[in-house]
Amino acid sequence: MPTVRLRDAGEYPEPARRAFELSKQWFNYEFAEPPAMSRVMAWDPEFGGPHGRAMKRAMGPGEFTRGEKEMVAAVVSGVNACAY
């Protein structure tokens, strides 16, 4: 159980709700509520904004495809024993 109360998308200000829409596009998936991590990162836009941009920059296609990078991300999450 999370140590914080995750706010519904509607509890966030408009700029965050716009970011949640971008999140749907990024994952190409219609979430009932934005993923918990998206809502966590929207809590402080001055942290979540640049962190998210760094992530998207890292995940963008380059020598490795987005799919290949998703697999790298998955194994990093796995060895960090992160269930999320």
Add this chain to the structure above:
Amino acid sequence: MAGDALWYEAAHVVGITNALNVAADGLGPLMAPVKAESAPAEVAAVFADIRAFYAEGGTGEVPLPFGLAAHDPGYLADLWAACKRAFADNRLGRRLKTALAFAVSLTTRSGFGTAFHLAEMRRLGVGEGGVREVVGVTQMFSSYTKIADTLQLDPDMGDIAPVDRTPAPGTGPR
């Protein structure tokens, strides 16, 4: 990256990478590896196969974990067979598998694995930009995972990928 076969292959790479790294990092300073010059015939044959696998543009050395395992020739043979299978081109290519091994090694702070798989990535043609891409992904997801763990977030993205209903290998068409 759809289909379970890809993820089974990735998991095998992660596992065997960690297995090699723990021995090299933990035992390397404490135990001498078997040297090729003094290896018995059955070990020498495995060493030759290892060198061939890493040969093109490589150092020609037998990587440390295999030298350490060679004190038991039967164990070496099976360890190498599993490693070779895990890293060989299959549904996932060796280049990506090596990038995964590099990311795992970096994440687990393996000095041996990080250096070894970085050299392997370069040997397999990954440029400095590609190396930085893998480092970037590793860093960012080392951040996300710790944020998620600190806040004890429940997984909520498991449904975005379709379930692979194909049977296990050997039981039907794949």
